[in-house]
Amino acid sequence: MKRFWIIFVRELGAYFRSAMGYVVMAAVLLVDGLLFNVYALGGGAKYSADVLRDFFYFSSGTTMIASIFLTMRLLAEERQAGTLSLYYGAPVREGTVVAAKFLSAFVFLCLITLLTVYMPLLIFVHGKVTAGHIAAGYLGLLCLGAASLSVGMFGSSLARSQVVAAVVSSALLVTMLLFWLLANITDPPLSSVFGYLALHNKHFLPFMKGVVNTMDLVYYLSVTYFFLLLSARVVEARRWR
């Protein structure tokens, strides 16, 4: 556990030492701010709950994109620079390395997400939304973010180049997003399977409306665990090659 925190602290510090962390943070805040003004606040009279729902809708998009950028370097860069050998030569398990790196990315994503809180607060002050709705929306964003980060981590474990890692992760995420389209054109039971696996439509929409379902939480936790496990196995398998 001690080594987990040592790696976590180094990785979290790396976001603040490099331009990448600040660039991703600034880009997310800029895009979220613009979308909030154009789509959430613009377009005629709306209920404040709808404004909040729209905010969480486009924030989910920026969160997924940010996740790809935050994770693409995590393992691919280590492979390219040869620093992965530090972990292979240390008394630490591959799973610990992957988990520590994931947590650092997640904490950084939480920080970025936290910085967007002024927008829902504006709605809260000037409109009629509950704190529970805001909390549920943010819980959904963090769940979706965790799942996206784990997919990004998996993409990063497969590639040596960060660009390739980002492309692989994006392709995986888009595929998981589009499962709901497959659900629409397939018959049961396949439609149910694709519907359940859809990353966004099935499981994120309730959070946007302020509803927290245990099933959705379980889904996001399962996706996160599954891709982290795969990432750890890929890193482990490299010791055979």
Add this chain to the structure above:
Amino acid sequence: MVQVEGLTKYYGSRCALDRVSFRVDHGEIVGLLGLNGSGKTTLLRILAGHLLPTSGTVTVQGRDLYQDPFRLKRSIGFLPETPPLYGDMTVASYLLFVARLKGLTRKEARLRLEEVEAEVDLAHVRDEIIDQLSFGYRQRVGIAQALIHDPEVLLLDEPAAGLDPVQIVEMRELIQGLRGSRTVLLSSHILSEIRQICDRILVIQEGRIVAEGPEEELARKLRPGMRVRIQVRGGGDRVRQCLAAVDGIDDIAGARQEGDQATFLLSLSKDVRDRIASALVRGGIGLLEMSRADLELENVFLGLLEQTGAAG
């Protein structure tokens, strides 16, 4: 002490190491000499625990590396060909991170940091960002990360690769300073580097250890008799005529003419260097230099390649 028994490694169907066995005793500096692609890096990566072998055993201080990997990784330091450095960190913070990762407590890590900084001469750059250091200093930081947890076994993969002549000398002195206190196994394809640093040489070719021992012993095993290089002023034919009468010269080869000077490599069945000198002087040929060539590692290495058919 490191003991390797029957180590084999396949990458798919390609055999990178073929039943490699050897032993390195405590305090020894052993050189792993081989051409590029001969299996040096694979061997070192397996010994460092980075790579798993297809079969065979590695024992470090009497313990099997694969039975007790976590414990043994603390007693092994490894410098890969590309040092594993985080360029965004300062030298001190990076070394502290590696020390903690290897299992040292915060206090132990700080103590070791001071010792290693002194040992590798890094104290004056401890607060520099690694990316801003010169190549030579980055290599030093690489050595420092291999030493930071005070390992008993040190594995160095091409430690002088890419260094300038001054840095090579510094690196050599640094490694020689470890003699006696640590078991060192270093790989290189630079013959002079191996010769000057190592007590013993393992010659690896196509994944097999083809020869083992000190440089002189390898030379004697490979080419019995004596080899002498002479440099003279004058033509090649006259030299051959003068030396024809000297008993004990088996072969005169490798005439290289540079202006009025020529160099020859003589194979002798016995030590007749005094007679060679007399014959040349009597024949009116200016003898500029005579030196033994049989102990040169280049000859040993090339001889081995010839024997195993790789030179052609």
